[in-house]
Amino acid sequence: MFLRLVADSFGRRPRRKLLTGAALALGMAVVTAAFSVSLDVGDRLAHEFRALGANLLITPQADSLPLEIGGVDYRPVNSGAYLPEQDLGKIKTIFWRNNIVGFAPVMEVPAEALTTSSSAVPVKTTLLGTWAHHSVTLPDNRTYTTGMDQTNSWWHVDGRWFKDDAPEAIVGKSFAARTNIKPGDTLHINSSGRSVALTVTGVLSAAGPEDDAIVAPLQIAQQLANKPGQYRRLYVSALTKPEDDFARRNPTTMNNADLERWSCSPYASSIAYQIKQVLPGVDAHVIRRVAEGEGSILTRVRMLLWLASFAALLAAALAVGASSAAAVIERRSEIGLMKAIGAGSGTIGFLLAAEQLLLAFVGGGVGYALGIVLARFLGEKIFGVAPEPSILVFIVILVLAACVTLLGSAIPLHRASRYEPAPILRGE
Amino acid sequence: MPDRKMFWRIVRRLFAAQRGRLLVILLALGASAALTAALLNLQVDARDRLTKEFRVFGANIIVAPRDTKSSPGAVTLDESTVDKVRQSLPIHASADSYLYLVASVSAANSAQPVNAVIAGKRTERLDQSALKSAIATPRDNTNLCLVGFKAAQQLNLQPDASLTLKNDKREEVCASDIADSRGDAQDSQIVVNLDAAQRLAALPNKVSLIQVSVPGTPREIRDYISTLAQNISDADVHGLRQFTDAETKIYTRVSGLLTATTALVLALTGLCVMAAMTNVAMERKNDVGLMKAIGGATRRVLRLFLAEAALLGLAGGIVGAAAGLLLSIWLGKTVFGVAARPRLIVYPVSVALTILVAIVSSYPLRRLANISPASVFRGEA
Numbered sequence: 001m002f003l004r005l006v007a008d009s010f011g012r013r014p015r016r017k018l019l020t021g022a023a024l025a026l027g028m029a030v031v032t033a034a035f036s037v038s039l040d041v042g043d044r045l046a047h048e049f050r051a052l053g054a055n056l057l058i059t060p061q062a063d064s065l066p067l068e069i070g071g072v073d074y075r076p077v078n079s080g081a082y083l084p085e086q087d088l089g090k091i092k093t094i095f096w097r098n099n100i101v102g103f104a105p106v107m108e109v110p111a112e113a114l115t116t117s118s119s120a121v122p123v124k125t126t127l128l129g130t131w132a133h134h135s136v137t138l139p140d141n142r143t144y145t146t147g148m149d150q151t152n153s154w155w156h157v158d159g160r161w162f163k164d165d166a167p168e169a170i171v172g173k174s175f176a177a178r179t180n181i182k183p184g185d186t187l188h189i190n191s192s193g194r195s196v197a198l199t200v201t202g203v204l205s206a207a208g209p210e211d212d213a214i215v216a217p218l219q220i221a222q223q224l225a226n227k228p229g230q231y232r233r234l235y236v237s238a239l240t241k242p243e244d245d246f247a248r249r250n251p252t253t254m255n256n257a258d259l260e261r262w263s264c265s266p267y268a269s270s271i272a273y274q275i276k277q278v279l280p281g282v283d284a285h286v287i288r289r290v291a292e293g294e295g296s297i298l299t300r301v302r303m304l305l306w307l308a309s310f311a312a313l314l315a316a317a318l319a320v321g322a323s324s325a326a327a328v329i330e331r332r333s334e335i336g337l338m339k340a341i342g343a344g345s346g347t348i349g350f351l352l353a354a355e356q357l358l359l360a361f362v363g364g365g366v367g368y369a370l371g372i373v374l375a376r377f378l379g380e381k382i383f384g385v386a387p388e389p390s391i392l393v394f395i396v397i398l399v400l401a402a403c404v405t406l407l408g409s410a411i412p413l414h415r416a417s418r419y420e421p422a423p424i425l426r427g428e
Numbered sequence: 429m430p431d432r433k434m435f436w437r438i439v440r441r442l443f444a445a446q447r448g449r450l451l452v453i454l455l456a457l458g459a460s461a462a463l464t465a466a467l468l469n470l471q472v473d474a475r476d477r478l479t480k481e482f483r484v485f486g487a488n489i490i491v492a493p494r495d496t497k498s499s500p501g502a503v504t505l506d507e508s509t510v511d512k513v514r515q516s517l518p519i520h521a522s523a524d525s526y527l528y529l530v531a532s533v534s535a536a537n538s539a540q541p542v543n544a545v546i547a548g549k550r551t552e553r554l555d556q557s558a559l560k561s562a563i564a565t566p567r568d569n570t571n572l573c574l575v576g577f578k579a580a581q582q583l584n585l586q587p588d589a590s591l592t593l594k595n596d597k598r599e600e601v602c603a604s605d606i607a608d609s610r611g612d613a614q615d616s617q618i619v620v621n622l623d624a625a626q627r628l629a630a631l632p633n634k635v636s637l638i639q640v641s642v643p644g645t646p647r648e649i650r651d652y653i654s655t656l657a658q659n660i661s662d663a664d665v666h667g668l669r670q671f672t673d674a675e676t677k678i679y680t681r682v683s684g685l686l687t688a689t690t691a692l693v694l695a696l697t698g699l700c701v702m703a704a705m706t707n708v709a710m711e712r713k714n715d716v717g718l719m720k721a722i723g724g725a726t727r728r729v730l731r732l733f734l735a736e737a738a739l740l741g742l743a744g745g746i747v748g749a750a751a752g753l754l755l756s757i758w759l760g761k762t763v764f765g766v767a768a769r770p771r772l773i774v775y776p777v778s779v780a781l782t783i784l785v786a787i788v789s790s791y792p793l794r795r796l797a798n799i800s801p802a803s804v805f806r807g808e809a
Contacts, residue, residue: 023703028693041685048681051674052485064583065544069528154669162491207490287611293484301682303763308689311463315696318459320454323703359586382684398524401491404594 006355018379023323024363024405027316028397030370034309035396038379041385042302046239048383050075050101051333054151054235055290056272063285070128073108073232074207077192082107082355083219087279089138091236094274099239099266102150105231107221107403108131108210113214114188117180126213127169127189129231132161148215151237152206157181159202159420164217169198172211176203187214191224234282236275240268242295257359314401320401321408328412340421350414358404364401368394436731444735453704454744460697462755465778467693469756471686473768478682480643481522481764487524489637489653494664501633504550504571504634505663512660513553513638518652521642523552525635527625531595534619537582542582545617548625548635550617573602574619580606593618595628597618621709646676657767693758694781705737709792717804723740728799731791745779 011015012320059066060081067074083105091103107129112122131147138144149161162168171181187198221229241247246266251259263270268291272284272313331352339346376386442451482488491504491513510525517523527548534541555588573591575583583591585604593600602620609615624633634698649672657665712733719729760768 019706023699025701027696030696030775034689034692037685037688045678045681048677049674049676053670065542065579066613066616067530067543067545068616069545074530112686149809152670152674156669190610203670207666270719285609285615287612288608289486289610291611293482296484297478297481297678300763301478301678304682305685305689307470307759307763308467308686308693311467311688312693312696314459315463315700318456319700321697322456322700323706325452325703378685378688382681 002136002354004352008359009355010358012293017327019182019361020323020327021366023360024320024360025367027404028364028367028401029370029374031313031316031400032368032393032397033378035373035393036372036375036387036390037306037382038305038309038381039076039390039393040379041115041305042298044383044387045298045301046294046383049294050237050239051153052290053153053244054103054237054270054293055240055287055294056236056238056275057236057285057287058236058275058279058282059285061281063283066195069209072128072213074110074126075108075276077109077225077227080232082227082232083234083279083282085222085231087228088234089136089144090179091275092136092138092144092355093140094271095237095263095277096266096274099271101237101239102133102146103234103236104151105218106133106232107218107225107227107230107232107405109191110222111189111191111214111224112287113179115181116189122190123175126173127191127221127314128210128213128215129218129224129226130215131218134164134218151235155206155210156201156206157343158206159200162201162215164219165215167198167220168201169214169216169220170202171200172213172215173203173205173211174211189220189224190214191212194226210311218303227375236271238268238271239266239267240271240294242299243267243269243291256373293413307394317349317400317404317407318416321399324359324405324408325412326357327356328352329407336421336423345418352413353406356409360405361398362403363405364398367401368397371397372405430806434457434736435728438732439735439739442732443739450708450740452704453701453708453740456697456700456704457741457744457786458748458751459747460549460694460700461778461782462752463693464690464781465749465752465774466573466756466759467591467686467690467752468766468778469771470759470763471683471690472771472774473760474686474763475645475679475683477760477764477768478647478679479645479675479767481645482671482675482679486607487641488649488668488671488675489640489642489656489714490668491640491656491660491663491665492637493637494662504631504636505638507633507635510552510635510638512658513640516656517552517640518642518644521640522602525550525552525638525642526716527622527629527631527634528636529595529625529629531628533579533583534592534594535585536590537646541594542579544579544609544627545613546581546595546627546628547614547617548579548620548622549619550622554629571600571602571624573604574607575604575620576607576615576617577609578615579618580604591618593620593624593628596630598628598630599693600624600628611618624654627717639674646672646679649696694785695794698785698789700788702792706792709795713799716799717801719779720799721801721805730793730797733796734787734790737786737793738788741783742779744786745782748782749775751780 048247060083062081064080079331085105087105087340093098109129111125112126113125114122133145133147133149135143135145148155159170162170169187182202183200185200185201187258189196189198198216198220204210217306222230231239246262247265247269251262251273252264261345270285272286275286276282335348340424372389491509493505505551513523529546531546532541533544536696549570575585585606589604591602592606592628602624622635641770642649649667653665653667716729753775757767757770760766
């Protein structure tokens with residue numbers, strides 16, 4: 001009889017039920033969308049922040065003092081220490097290897113450039129050897145492609161990047177303006193007796209000191225400096241977790257449990273520590289300017305979005321609660337009739353609650369599906385990537401829908417239990 | 429006009445008759461107005477705050493010598509350029525002028541001098557407000573030099589030891605202070621007072637470059653760069669693309685997200701009011717039937733209810749939006765650590781939005797138009 005009453009209530013007034021269900025579904029859809037996007041936003045924004053470039057800097061441990069102004073080292077090639085290029089694949093073997101989105105070794109060589117087009121006077125400049133888009137063989141024989149186009153994504157090249165295995169180069173835009181050099185020209189580079197001819201493939205605008213330099217494949221720089229297979233500095237760009245007090249503790253003074261927890265969090269400092277362990281003889285530093293700015297902004301934005309989704313949740317709860325309250329109030333005369341023929345307040349409450357719950361689950365499910373579509377749309381619109389649907393959100397939505405509808409109908413139900421059947425049936 | 433008098437009299441009676449129900453609607457409208465106002469205010473404020481927050485990255489504009497002929501490093505800017513930059517600085521912005529040179533450095537206790545980059549630095553800013561400078565500066569007029577942590581290692585520097593900087597025959601002595609590791613070029617540099625660096629390099633009134641840190645939306649910064657470039661014809665002004673690019677990207681994303689959430693919350697509150705209005709429509713069947721029976725035109729009856737809805741929206745909006753502004757001040761404090769400044773424009777906007785939502789959500793009242801008086805009196809429908 002109970003089930004029959006519930007089924008009847010849905011069958012008799014499909015339109016009414018549809019309205020309440022629609023309100024529920026809409027509300028839940030919005031909450032689903034807000035939650036899905038909020039869950040995803042940390043990862044997405046962390047990726048966006050990688051546009052800032054490297055957040056870790058690797059240098060030789062036993063190095064002389066770099067004479068570095070604005071990112072270019074002006075030391076002569078034979079002073080200071082170098083690191084072996086062949087070890088670089090090991091970086092992708094650390095625990096947080098998947099968080100490393102790119103790295104690029106750098107070596108500067110002071111050089112004199114002779115252009116075929118300009119006069120015979122050589123121009124003093126710096127040749128920056130690096131990887132543009134280089135394939136690294138990892139220890140497990142897979143290859144990984146990385147280079148400056150990943151670590152320094154703000155570098156714009158008019159023309160194209162050089163090929164890492166060809167005698168090609170790109171020139172900074174100030175240098176190009178100074179020497180009237182264009183893509184397609186040939187540059188003759190001279191450095192301490194060794195010389196090489198490079199084809200210019202593009203003009204670089206980096207808005208930094210590199211605008212005044214020549215950027216060429218690392219092996220060209222190694223050849224000019226007579227340091228085969230070596231590099232001076234390595235830039236690493238990694239996805240990291242904003243640092244907290246725990247992250248700043250010194251790993252050498254931690255006990256085992258803390259050390260494990262510390263290494264299992266992708267803090268910039270713990271990734272630096274792990275890189276130090278796989279690459280012998282290096283110093284790994286967190287580039288504070290990038291890492292700290294990223295951390296503080298990421299924390300704030302995440303909090304802001306959670307607050308906004310919480311506001312959406314509150315609004316949805318209000319909407320759903322109000323519509324389920326409306327649904328109960330409408331049925332006053334029905335309740336009066338049931339009471340008149342002998343139903344107890346408990347039975348009626350139970351019946352109505354069962355109806356509302358059924359509605360909540362159906363509405364919540366439909367709302368979840370709608371919300372995923374909405375989240376995909378928003379995600380694609382804002383980040384260009386749709387968030388993954390999550391089971392967690394689904395469960396949260398169903399529980400939420402049930403709670404909100406029950407709460408919304410609780411007050412009118414409580415009132416309904418005190419109705420006197422006679423006045424209602426009289427139509428008063 | 430007696431007609432209008434009657435109209436308002438009925439509206440007044442409507443409010444008096446169903447106090448409980450109307451209170452619920454008022455509550456819903458008030459809550460939605462509060463949420464809207466809080467989110468709108470937070471959104472305006474967060475954008476503003478975010479652009480300030482971006483300044484933890486430090487400078488975003490570089491003024492460097494325009495140099496097309498000679499080799500890099502040897503060219504300097506005149507200090508008149510620094511004056512021009514200082515005069516053009518917007519509020520909350522700051523500029524650092526730097527002079528770089530390579531000098532031989534020796535600590536008092538170590539005999540072995542080390543070649544290091546000396547960066548002379550002076551900070552210019554209009555207001556002395558609490559804008560965090562990302563780089564610590566040696567205070568002007570003191571002989572303090574801030575030694576990068578790598579440089580300190582090389583020098584075997586003891587805390588508070590004095591340093592001797594030597595370039596050709598010129599010499600400067602300063603008390604040292606060791607800086608924390610920053611992971612950039614400054615780790616291997618020694619930052620001194622600009623005047624000291626100028627004396628050391630024998631380049632009075634010259635600087636190598638100026639770093640400007642300007643808060644603002646990407647567009648504001650672009651505009652500022654182009655005005656600055658027009659004012660300063662003898663130097664090259666450009667944005668530090670590493671940071672401006674990333675800031676633009678992140679700013680658009682976050683502000684898009686906030687707009688989306690605000691729109692969603694508005695839609696939801698509309699839904700909420702609509703549900704409550706459905707309720708009211710149900711209960712008013714008898715009234716409407718009666719009004720129609722004694723000759724009220726459908727349009728007049730509907731206008732009556734719309735006026736009621738608009739009044740409810742106004743009342744809910746005025747109270748709710750005020751509460752929402754207070755809420756956003758508190759929220760701003762939790763998110764950014766600084767109370768959000770209430771924007772006056774948000775208040776009328778959210779009141780207007782609430783009224784709009786109230787009127788639009790009265791859509792269920794449309795059902796009342798189809799009621800036929802006879803069936804109401806028969807007790808059907």
